[in-house]
Amino acid sequence: MTDTDTRPVVELRQVTRAFTRRDKTQVTALHDVTLTIDRGEFVVLLGPSGCGKSTLLRCVAGLERPDGGEILIDGTVCFRSADRTMVGPARRHLSMMFQSYALWPHMTVLENVRYPLQRSRSRLDKKTQLEKARAALDRVGVSEIGDQYPNAISGGQQQRVALARSLVAESKLMLFDEPLSNVDARVRLDLRKQLRELHHEFGFTAIYVTHDQDEAMSLANRIAVMDRGHLLQLDPPHTVYERPATLGVGRFVGQLIELRGKISGQGEKFTVHTQFGTAVAYCAPQHTMHDGDPVVAVARPENFELSASPIPGSLPCRILDRSYHGDQTSYDLESGGEQISVTMPGDMALRPGEDAHVRRRDGSMQVFPLDQHTTAN
Amino acid sequence: MSGHTRGTISVRPRIRRHLSKLPGRLAVIALIGVVAALAIYPLTRVLVRTFYSNGRLSGSVVDSIVSDSNLGRTIYDTALVVVGSSVIALVVGTALAWLNERTDARFGIVTDSIPLVPFLLSEIAGVIGWVIVFSPTAGLGNAFLRNVLDPIGIHLESGPINIYSTYGIIFVYTIYQVPYVFMIMASAFSNVDSNLEEQAIVCGTSKIRTLLTITFPAVKQAFAGAWLMLLLIGFSIYSIPAILATNADLTIASVVIVNDMVASYPPKIDHAIGLSILIELVVAAVWIWQRRVTRSGTYSTVGGKGAAYRRSELGKWRWPARIFLLGYGVIAIVPPVLGLLLVSLKGFWNPSITWSQLSLRPIIQTVFNDSTTLAAFEHSLSIAVVGATVGMILAAVISILVFRWKGAASRILDGSIKLPSVFPHIVIAIGFILAFAGPPLGLGGTLSMLVLVYLVLYLPQGSVLTDSGVSQIGEDLPAAAAVTGSSSIRTFRRIYLPLLLPSIIAGWAFLFVRMVSDLTATALLAGPSNDVIGFRILTILGNGSFGQLASIGIVLTVITTIAVVLTLVASNRSARWKRS
Numbered sequence: 001m002t003d004t005d006t007r008p009v010v011e012l013r014q015v016t017r018a019f020t021r022r023d024k025t026q027v028t029a030l031h032d033v034t035l036t037i038d039r040g041e042f043v044v045l046l047g048p049s050g051c052g053k054s055t056l057l058r059c060v061a062g063l064e065r066p067d068g069g070e071i072l073i074d075g076t077v078c079f080r081s082a083d084r085t086m087v088g089p090a091r092r093h094l095s096m097m098f099q100s101y102a103l104w105p106h107m108t109v110l111e112n113v114r115y116p117l118q119r120s121r122s123r124l125d126k127k128t129q130l131e132k133a134r135a136a137l138d139r140v141g142v143s144e145i146g147d148q149y150p151n152a153i154s155g156g157q158q159q160r161v162a163l164a165r166s167l168v169a170e171s172k173l174m175l176f177d178e179p180l181s182n183v184d185a186r187v188r189l190d191l192r193k194q195l196r197e198l199h200h201e202f203g204f205t206a207i208y209v210t211h212d213q214d215e216a217m218s219l220a221n222r223i224a225v226m227d228r229g230h231l232l233q234l235d236p237p238h239t240v241y242e243r244p245a246t247l248g249v250g251r252f253v254g255q256l257i258e259l260r261g262k263i264s265g266q267g268e269k270f271t272v273h274t275q276f277g278t279a280v281a282y283c284a285p286q287h288t289m290h291d292g293d294p295v296v297a298v299a300r301p302e303n304f305e306l307s308a309s310p311i312p313g314s315l316p317c318r319i320l321d322r323s324y325h326g327d328q329t330s331y332d333l334e335s336g337g338e339q340i341s342v343t344m345p346g347d348m349a350l351r352p353g354e355d356a357h358v359r360r361r362d363g364s365m366q367v368f369p370l371d372q373h374t375t376a377n
Numbered sequence: 378m379s380g381h382t383r384g385t386i387s388v389r390p391r392i393r394r395h396l397s398k399l400p401g402r403l404a405v406i407a408l409i410g411v412v413a414a415l416a417i418y419p420l421t422r423v424l425v426r427t428f429y430s431n432g433r434l435s436g437s438v439v440d441s442i443v444s445d446s447n448l449g450r451t452i453y454d455t456a457l458v459v460v461g462s463s464v465i466a467l468v469v470g471t472a473l474a475w476l477n478e479r480t481d482a483r484f485g486i487v488t489d490s491i492p493l494v495p496f497l498l499s500e501i502a503g504v505i506g507w508v509i510v511f512s513p514t515a516g517l518g519n520a521f522l523r524n525v526l527d528p529i530g531i532h533l534e535s536g537p538i539n540i541y542s543t544y545g546i547i548f549v550y551t552i553y554q555v556p557y558v559f560m561i562m563a564s565a566f567s568n569v570d571s572n573l574e575e576q577a578i579v580c581g582t583s584k585i586r587t588l589l590t591i592t593f594p595a596v597k598q599a600f601a602g603a604w605l606m607l608l609l610i611g612f613s614i615y616s617i618p619a620i621l622a623t624n625a626d627l628t629i630a631s632v633v634i635v636n637d638m639v640a641s642y643p644p645k646i647d648h649a650i651g652l653s654i655l656i657e658l659v660v661a662a663v664w665i666w667q668r669r670v671t672r673s674g675t676y677s678t679v680g681g682k683g684a685a686y687r688r689s690e691l692g693k694w695r696w697p698a699r700i701f702l703l704g705y706g707v708i709a710i711v712p713p714v715l716g717l718l719l720v721s722l723k724g725f726w727n728p729s730i731t732w733s734q735l736s737l738r739p740i741i742q743t744v745f746n747d748s749t750t751l752a753a754f755e756h757s758l759s760i761a762v763v764g765a766t767v768g769m770i771l772a773a774v775i776s777i778l779v780f781r782w783k784g785a786a787s788r789i790l791d792g793s794i795k796l797p798s799v800f801p802h803i804v805i806a807i808g809f810i811l812a813f814a815g816p817p818l819g820l821g822g823t824l825s826m827l828v829l830v831y832l833v834l835y836l837p838q839g840s841v842l843t844d845s846g847v848s849q850i851g852e853d854l855p856a857a858a859a860v861t862g863s864s865s866i867r868t869f870r871r872i873y874l875p876l877l878l879p880s881i882i883a884g885w886a887f888l889f890v891r892m893v894s895d896l897t898a899t900a901l902l903a904g905p906s907n908d909v910i911g912f913r914i915l916t917i918l919g920n921g922s923f924g925q926l927a928s929i930g931i932v933l934t935v936i937t938t939i940a941v942v943l944t945l946v947a948s949n950r951s952a953r954w955k956r957s
């Protein structure tokens with residue numbers, strides 16, 4: 001009993017996938033990806049196009065076959081390269097929601113949602129199947145379109161039908177492949193909210209793929225940041241945002257401000273000196289700091305404060321660009337040779353070309369060694 | 378401890394799983410392998426026979442060609458007719474396609490389908506009809522024209538149009554080649570992004586220049602492909618020259634080859650193969666040229682996101698264009714059908730029509746009361762129904778497998794199924810004779826032989842249709858079914874089959890018509906023991922009764938028309954969900 005509760009739902013061990021393009025170039029889609037997902041987690045795979053997140057999801061689904069490693073779902077080996085085990089998608093007992101919705105155009109909405117319940121080994125009779133299908137449609141808020149065909153309903157409604165179809169079989173593991181990419185902003189927020197509610201209500205385990213870091217942070221209880229086939233960080237959103245494992249992760253999630261800095265100190269306590277003063281230095285476990293090291297010190301736009309007139313500890317700066325977002329305004333500015341971005345609530349009515357004053361708010365700063373990875377991009 | 382047993386897989390269940398999948402997979406692979414072998418083995422036999430005879434290296438094939446005093450004439454006449462008609466068909470077909478797809482001259486489904494109608498009327502019935510209409514002295518059309526010209530002072534003893542001439546043959550060849558061009562070019566034109574053209578017009582380019590420098594280059598690849606297809610088809614056409622060439626004093630290769638094989642005793646196999654190889658070499662040369670054209674430069678037509686589809690406005694040229702479109706249809710379809718109808722209802726052929734004498738009796742007499750002809754119809758129909766059904770199911774299965782099993786094996790499979798489409802039918806038919814007529818299979822003179830050769834000949838075109846259907850379905854729809862626990866069989870039954878039905882039905886119609894009215898392979902492989910319509914027609918042709926020919930022709934046309942109309946209806950009903 002205890003085993004089933006605490007056993008991870010998904011285990012990926014050194015999953016590798018490489019393929020050769022038509023022009024004979026080798027592409028490594030996944031490099032030794034290892035991660036574990038526990039019951040009830042909502043893990044988001046986040047990264048830019050081509051980072052391997054969709055490939056990874058499809059390997060978990062069984063739609064693609066890795067070249068190396070192991071995949072276990074609910075303790076069962078679904079893929080193992082060592083003995084060429086490969087369980088097809090139909091036998092992995094999961095659900096998946098596709099970016100293209102993948103609603104079958106020749107079936108009505110109700111028939112689409114009913115389909116997963118018609119597995120040959122299912123014990124449900126037709127009446128129960130239809131009841132459950134209707135209930136699923138009801139749960140996502142589209143109960144009235146059951147008799148329509150997919151090409152007659154709107155994009156947002158198609159989304160919900162696809163969602164209902166993934167929910168109806170009550171699978172333990174739900175996979176989402178960028179399901180909200182094709183929807184407009186307002187609908188996206190509504191659907192996100194609904195996803196959170198459903199996750200809370202049903203408690204399924206989810207793997208969700210997106211390139212939108214906003215979406216990742218609002219949905220995930222852990223984010224797996226990927227780039228070019230590598231898993232860079234697997235942490236709760238807060239950690240990924242505040243303590244990125246690499247500069248790449250930091251740049252991808254939110255806006256990252258990079259300052260030149262120098263370390264001083266020794267033993268346990270180090271401080272970093274930048275244009276904007278001194279701060280306690282923190283660095284990721286894989287690096288070590290030494291007294292006198294030049295480093296890149298990172299910060300976020302909200303770590304700075306902008307003011308029209310001088311305030312204690314502020315430096316003069318010049319506004320380069322301004323972008324108004326209603327609840328806040330972000331400014332690009334230049335100060336003492338460093339270019340930074342600052343966000344301030346509301347609108348401070350500062351225009352490009354004007355002079356202002358900026359200071360860094362108190363707090364520690366994360367630093368990265370200054371090597372080839374930190375130059376340019 | 379319990380955790381470990383869950384996590385490991387013992388060997389036996391895995392083997393059992395593989396074995397349970399084996400029969401299905403193996404059967405499919407075996408079946409496809411057989412079809413592929415059917416396509417490749419005959420061709421290999423022809424190739425081998427070219428250089429080996431009676432078990433040793435032999436130059437007999439080459440000799441027979443080199444010593445053929447008529448070779449020059451054969452080559453010239455054949456080239457004139459085939460290449461000439463293909464060029465005209467290209468021009469006419471492309472013009473029709475462009476007008477219908479890119480301008481506002483389109484007149485709904487009428488202009489969409491008219492150029493394709495000759496597809497559905499078998500060539501052989503059509504040629505008989507054309508002869509009835511434009512034979513110099515007895516032609517009904519000629520009689521009509523002479524009556525029209527007489528009052529205005531032009532008195533003719535025969536003609537004015539003589540179907541038994543070079544231009545006559547080229548004309549008929551062209552009519553039956555235009556549908557292929559139209560289909561290919563209409564599809565290509567419908568994919569040209571209007572934005573590309575409008576960009577040119579915005580830059581100040583005249584409409585004509587835009588047409589020449591933007592639109593046409595965009596469909597260059599389709600054009601080259603269409604020409605290649607026309608040559609392949611053209612060299613293989615037997616029905617038209619069989620009836621027209623002798624009286625036109627033309628020596629056409631396909632007729633020579635068939636005569637070599639069936640009209641000579643012993644069959645002049647060496648010469649037949651030699652000529653076939655010559656044809657194949659010409660086709661190969663054009664194929665290489667086509668590959669060069671498609672590889673060079675950018676010919677892509679899809680403009681990506683935001684590709685637009687707008688039609689040019691022709692203004693004052695709109696109705697002239699429409700008249701051209703509709704007029705072409707009338708000229709291509711009406712005369713032969715009318716000729717067949719009138720002569721079959723009369724029972725014999727002469728230029729005068731006594732309307733009161735027309736009745737269905739001659740048709741019934743010829744087709745239904747004549748046991749040989751009736752048997753031929755029965756054979757043809759059953760072969761065509763079986764062949765088309767088996768063919769399209771195979772095509773669907775193969776297209777799905779090829780789409781899903783990426784890798785060399787499936788590509789080879791696909792290639793070998795489609796290989797016969799790059800060889801003239803006449804070559805394949807000879808291959809079948811060499812490969813299967815004698816021991817060990819001894820299929821010579823059987824209906825099964827005909828079904829097999831028709832399958833091999835026409836499966837490629839069917840599979841092109843299902844290929845397109847399968848790629849339109851895409852990967853996600855079947856994947857979505859798979860993740861819900863749907864087995865492969867279930868996914869095929871509930872997802873692929875319903876969505877492929879339009880392609881399968883369209884392919885069925887095509888295969889049925891082609892199989893019921895095939896003449897080239899039939900001329901070589903059919904005989905009294907496996908009598909089919911084509912062979913019956915050739916036999917009667919030898920006896921010269923055009924009344925009987927017309928009756929058979931009109932019944933054949935009715936059959937193919939019904940088949941096509943039924944499939945259109947079925948296709949419409951199978952895609953009800955598209956219109957909701």
